[in-house]
Amino acid sequence: MxxxxxxxxxxxxxxxxxxTVKVLRDHADVIAKRCGRPVxxxxxxxxxxxxxxxxxxGxxxxxxxxxxxxxxxxxxLVELIGGSDGIAKTVVExxxxxxxxxxxxxxxxVAHHGAALDKLAEENNVSLxxxxxVAGGIPVIKTIRESLAGNNITKVQGILNGTCNYILTTMREEGRDFADVLKDAQELGYAEADPTFDIEGIDAAHKLAILASVAFGVEINFKDVHVEGITHVSAVDIQFAEELGYRIKLLGVALRHNGTVEQRVHPTMVPLSAPISQVEGVFNSTxxxxxxxxxxxxxxxxxxxxxxxxxxxxxxxxxxRGLSVPTFSVPVNELKQVPTRAMSEHVGAYYVRLSLMDEPGVFADVAAALRDHNVSMEAMIQRGREKGKPVPVVMTTHETSEANMTAALAAIEALDKVVEPPRMIRIENA
Ligand SMILES: NC(=O)c1ccc[n+]([C@@H]2O[C@H](COP(=O)([O-])OP(=O)(O)OC[C@H]3O[C@@H](n4cnc5c(N)ncnc54)[C@H](OP(=O)(O)O)[C@@H]3O)[C@@H](O)[C@H]2O)c1
Structure with missing residues (x-):
């Protein structure tokens, strides 16, 4: 040694x-053996x-x-200060x-300045x-950059924010509403005093943009990630999801298409049979x-x-150990600038919850709006029936484009028997 x-x-x-101080200090002997020199x-x-x-x-x-x-x-140098600009950026540069x-x-x-910092690292012949x-303790960057170097990666998705996963899990397990669970999460230290970055999906979007770059060899494009947080997810949607055989997760999804990359973070219904649906609490998964x-x-x-x-x-x-791997899997001048695919072109299945007056003809009107926009229904649940009061109706659709779905929902919302804007959640067979 x-x-x-x-x-x-x-x-x-x-x-x-x-x-980091504690791990380097407490595992100094084994780290020295593994690295061939003291660290x-x-x-x-x-x-x-x-x-x-x-x-x-010392x-x-x-x-x-x-x-x-x-x-x-x-x-x-290890930078563990935080923030996209200011002192952290100056220190790294x-x-x-x-x-x-x-x-x-x-x-x-990394999401905001990854390419520029990568360039600086290469110019100075050092690693970044x-x-x-991304996903804390899960070695996902290392896995993609090194272990999967022989693959053409087509899709990366994941539960990338533990705070949101904790909130959604607790809402489901305890049948409670978002605001209520968020308050508890703050008291328990699982959510920040200002939780915006987590609950609005921004933190997950930072991580997704980085994953897309490493997986597909494209320059990070954080600003074009489609981002929706979990603030509108309700206990009732979580309950219906379960009945339909799904669980709601805040998912980040990146897909490579011919000439474009799809990057989106939003509440997603994943089948109970998918391993990711079983990832609960503060745990992450990719x-x-x-x-x-x-x-x-x-x-x-x-x-x-x-x-x-x-x-x-x-x-x-x-x-x-002397191991050097290109920061985003390929040298910085090989990173491609690829446009992000418009959300209107996304193709998938959807869950929709309507609140409507249960009167003759209303279902036929809803079905007509779907048909007129090429959306076909897969399953439907109607709960309760009380004269003069709105009833919740939920449905899932077969695959269709987001453009079709958006147009169908606008037509449904315009119906006079529909009393609240429809709630839509995308379905992903993760
Ligand atoms: N916490 C997690 O579980 C986690 C997981 C994954 C990634 N990260 C990332 O890791 C980074 C650090 O997060 P953290 O949770 O450890 O944050 P933190 O607990 O707030 O620690 C930040 C540290 O930076 C210090 N600091 C602030 N301004 C400084 C300056 N000008 N010069 C030197 N030090 C300065 C702070 O000092 P004071 O305490 O005196 O203000 C504090 O010690 C962030 O980028 C975060 O996104 C965190």
């Missing part, structure tokens, strides 16, 4: 930074040492993370420019690794379809101190 240590500087000592922390940076539950006295302390990125004695490898868990930074940025592998399902913890640190340390170890 070489005795020349591989030196690591860590910027940000919060949840993931603290976990040591040489420097750390945070705003303050207050409240840290681990000892940093590491050089920097109050300014950019100063550390420029001047510390380290081969590699400074470290790469100073010829240091970078490992980050920052999906927002970010496995922890499903990858490749022409040689067929389908590969990964399940694990998508966040948390040690699971995320596990992925960070895995990335550090690869670099300490």
């Amino acid at each position: 070489s005795q020349e240590p591989f030196k690591v500087a860590i910027a940000g000592l919060g949840t993931v930074g603290g976990g 040591v922390i040489s420097a750390v940076s945070a705003l303050s040492k207050d409240g840290l539950d681990f000892d940093v006295s 590491y050089e302390w920097y109050g300014d993370a950019v100063d550390m990125a420029n001047n510390c004695d380290a081969d590699l 400074a470290a790469l420019s100073a010829g240091r490898h970078v490992v980050t868990a920052n999906k927002a930074l 690794n970010y496995d922890a940025a 499903v990858i379809d490749g022409d040689a592998i067929d389908t590969l399902v990964l399940v694990g913890r998508g966040a948390g101190e040690l699971p995320t640190a596990s992925a960070v340390v895995g990335d550090i170890c690869d670099i300490a």
